Amino acid sequence: MKIAVVCANGRVGKLVVKEAIDRGLEVTAIARGENQTAAEQYVSKDLFDLTAKDVEAYDVVVDAFGAWAEEQLPLHSKSLMHLCDILSGTEKRLVVVGGAGSLYVNPEHTAVVSDGADFPAEYLPLAKAQGKALADLRERNDAAWTFISPAGDFQADGERTGAYILSGEELTLNEKGESIISYADYAIAMVDEIVSGNHIRERISVVRK
Numbered sequence: 001m002k003i004a005v006v007c008a009n010g011r012v013g014k015l016v017v018k019e020a021i022d023r024g025l026e027v028t029a030i031a032r033g034e035n036q037t038a039a040e041q042y043v044s045k046d047l048f049d050l051t052a053k054d055v056e057a058y059d060v061v062v063d064a065f066g067a068w069a070e071e072q073l074p075l076h077s078k079s080l081m082h083l084c085d086i087l088s089g090t091e092k093r094l095v096v097v098g099g100a101g102s103l104y105v106n107p108e109h110t111a112v113v114s115d116g117a118d119f120p121a122e123y124l125p126l127a128k129a130q131g132k133a134l135a136d137l138r139e140r141n142d143a144a145w146t147f148i149s150p151a152g153d154f155q156a157d158g159e160r161t162g163a164y165i166l167s168g169e170e171l172t173l174n175e176k177g178e179s180i181i182s183y184a185d186y187a188i189a190m191v192d193e194i195v196s197g198n199h200i201r202e203r204i205s206v207v208r209k
Contacts, residue, residue, distance in 0.1 A: 002026045003194060004058040006047050006065065006083070009036040011156055012097050013064035015187035023191060028058070047079055052086040060194050061087060063096045073129035077136045084143040094145040095194055100152045100179070101127025102134050103171040103205055113152060113171055134203060146199045148190055151181040151207040158182025163209035164189050172207050181208045 005017050008029035017037040020027045029039035032046050045054065047065060055061055065079045080096065087094055101114035101123070113119065114127035134147055152171065164185050165174060173179055181189075189206040193199060 001060065001195070002028070002058045003060045003062065004028045004030055004043075004055055005037075005039075005062040006030045006050070008039065008042075008064060009033065010064050010066055012066070012183055012186065013037070013062070015183050016062055016064060016097075016190050019187040019191045020194065023195075025191075025194075030054075048082055050082070050086060055086060055092065058092060060093045060095060060197075062190070062194070063094060066097070067129075068126060070125055073125055076129045076133040080133050080137055081140075084137070084140045084145065087144075088140075088142045091144060093194075093197060093200070094143055095190060096137070096145060096147045097190070098134060098147045098149040098203065099127060099130035100149050100154065100171070100205070102131035102203075103149055103152075104169050105171050107170075109169065138201075141201070144200050146193060146197075146201075147203040148186075148193060149203060149205040150186050151205070152179035153181070154186070155180065155182045158184065158208075160184035160188075161208060162188060164206045165209050167205045167207065169203055169205070172205060174207050174209055179207055181206055 005013050007013050008017050009031040014037050017029050017039050027039050028041040029037040030043045035042040067075045103113050105111050
């Protein structure tokens with residue numbers, strides 16, 4: 001299996017690259033600037049400059065794009081739509097690093113995490129932008145995408161436990177009543193999904209066991 005990780009120099013991207021390599025998968029990292037990943041195969045190119053030809057050799061493309069500055073938040077949707085466009089009509093899969101703010105908090109799926117009164121105001125613009133990106137992605141029946149939301153507390157330097165709960169569209173708590181996962185455990189879950197391909201055109205979520 002050949003995998004391309006786009007925006008691979010980010011913290012999640014680097015962990016996904018390493019996890020996939022450790023499992024013997026053939027990985028190419030794609031990012032701007034110099035290679036900061038464990039991948040021997042590297043392409044220095046901006047996401048928005050990628051073409052269908054650039055990704056034709058891969059079975060799975062991982063979108064690890066992230067933007068936090070307010071003026072860049074619309075790029076969450078724009079980047080996903082660009083990747084869908086260059087993968088459109090193929091069997092190549094697009095696996096997306098998503099956000100937790102769009103997870104539903106009721107069985108009717110009418111309310112999401114970011115609607116809560118206690119949701120941190122500083123993260124609300126990002127959550128809304130990622131939610132819009134997911135909504136746009138749901139319209140793309142021409143691409144084989146999977147959107148993976150982390151738990152609410154997504155810990156960059158958290159422990160790699162190797163155990164997680166795979167869930168669906170609703171915010172899920174573990175036995176301790178926590179919604180938490182480390183970047184490292186998230187990378188494990190993502191590579192599991194890359195290998196299995198079990199959730200085409202679905203949003204799934206993961207939480208530490």
